[in-house]
Amino acid sequence: MSILTAVVVGLAMGSIFGFALEKSRVFEPGMIVGQMQMRNFIMLKVFLTAVATGAVVLAVLNGFGFVKLAPKAALYYADIIGGVILGVGITLAGACPGTTLAQVGAGYRDALFTLVGGLCGAVAYTYAQPILSKTILGQGDGKIIFTDLLGMPYWIGALIFAAALVVILVMLEKWRPWRAELGNDVDGDFGPARPKA
């Protein structure tokens, strides 16, 4: 695929991604901090639904042999240490690396600072990477997936996993209906009423 085609495909897919992120409200700082404070579960609902959908899609595509899977290598120290740092950053930013751009598009001015901070963080890591990769952060087990450990085909495990996620989501929705989680201005804000911006 040429770079130009890749960019056009990326822009088209990204536009759909951004549209859905905006409609789901998951890009709102109120939703992301609200999830981390366990008072709002919209983030988990969008996230687990996207995981379950992806699992079904890949069970079909991989099961029928159309695509190869592309899992990342299991680097346990890096996954745990990096994951914790990433999580702290997500709470401070009130965004993930992807939803930062949705915030920029929606007009949140602080998201521009998140974006520049993110670029600086990525460059700082790049300079440190030759050293960090020689530490325990570079140690791991290769590309392992759960169904390999269980000795079953991926597609069966993926469908079982998706079914389990659907059960969890149904229970989550019974416990916390999504319409009650949107907040004052579909922004996850439950503070005192304020004049509309």
Added chain:
Amino acid sequence: MLTQKAWSPYFAGIVIGLLQIPAFLMVETALGASSSYVTVGVWLTGFFDPSITNIAYAASHVSAAAKNWWQVALVGGIAVGAFVSMKISAARRPAISPIWARAIGTASPNARYAMAFVGGFVMLFGARIADGCTSGHGISGMAQLSVGSTVAVAAMFAGGIAAAMLLKRI
């Protein structure tokens, strides 16, 4: 439906999950976001420090490979899609979400801008150590039943919840 302010999180989640179809079939990769920060960051840094591409990690992210620039376009497209969705639903956002004044106890925009910069820095530094973010490890890694991605997502929520406990309740 396109002019609604909010969709069901389940419908939106299905739309996002279905994007794995063109990602795997056309680009032969999974959805992800955080690598693009390396691509753009290294490309910009290259104007000041051309030797950055002596680092293999930098060179591989900024090379003319389709996947690199596909992801940059994907992440840029997110801003476009969110902008369009916002406009056609006639929603408007303040400069800063009202939750921040309660979370950090000050309405100072500069305090929030500083926090956002630090948050962004920490977020991407962590994501690059972990080799993925909410998209790459979360949406894509867990859908592929990746052991490492599942560990990374658990750690991400642990770090996020711990940090959120230090903020005031929103």
